[in-house]
Amino acid sequence: MLSAMGPFRRRGEQILAEHGIEGVEPEGWYPLAAYVGALNTIGEKMGPNTLYQIGRQIPNHVVMPPGIDDFPKVLASFGMAFDMNHRGGPPTGTTITFTQQSPTRGDIVTGTPYPCDFDRGVITGFFQKLLASAVTVQRREDAPCKAHGGDTCTYHVTIPGR
Known part of the structure; x- marks a missing residue:
């Protein structure tokens, strides 16, 4: 930090x-x-x-899951990486889910104790580090948001130009 x-x-x-x-x-x-x-x-x-x-x-400062080298694997492994980097496993009540829409687009839903903008940054850095590629991560305005009383935030992740 x-x-x-x-x-x-x-x-x-x-x-x-x-x-x-x-x-x-x-x-x-x-x-x-x-x-x-x-x-x-x-x-x-x-x-x-x-x-x-x-x-x-x-x-850049945490343990990353091994063998993660394409968009679907990175999308699917975000929750695992989160769990790996919290002593004793994820905090109680934490949920991280994903849905893939295409080979380069998907959503990650985070129910973590962290602020929304921090989560968005972690997701961005995670994809950039593992794919060595540009990535766009936007909070979905049509979904609940922790900053506005929701239990989760949903982020749309896209690898542009592929």
Whole structure:
């Protein structure tokens, strides 16, 4: 998270400390509620684009599923990657589902504790890292949204030009 904040890293460290997370280590594990609280504070104080940019960097710092090399496999493995990177498995009540519409288009529905823009960034970074390709990830306006009281957010994922 901090590496994605660039020149605002010190501010990120302060916000994490406000939520009880200090002396951050790249390989460290931190309480989920404190981390989510810090992300929410970052969103409030620094805006949704900062959350998105932090999310985009997450795939560069976590364990990724092996053998994932095409759009359908990446789409299907997002939930598995999420589970792999939460100690003790996914947080209680978390759901991640997907539907594939074509070889280059699909939807991911996230019911995670994380802010929407962070989730959108993680999805974007996940596809970019595994496919080494441009990707478009847009929140579906016709579906529920966690930011507006929903339990999930739905993101439409497209690999353009293929």
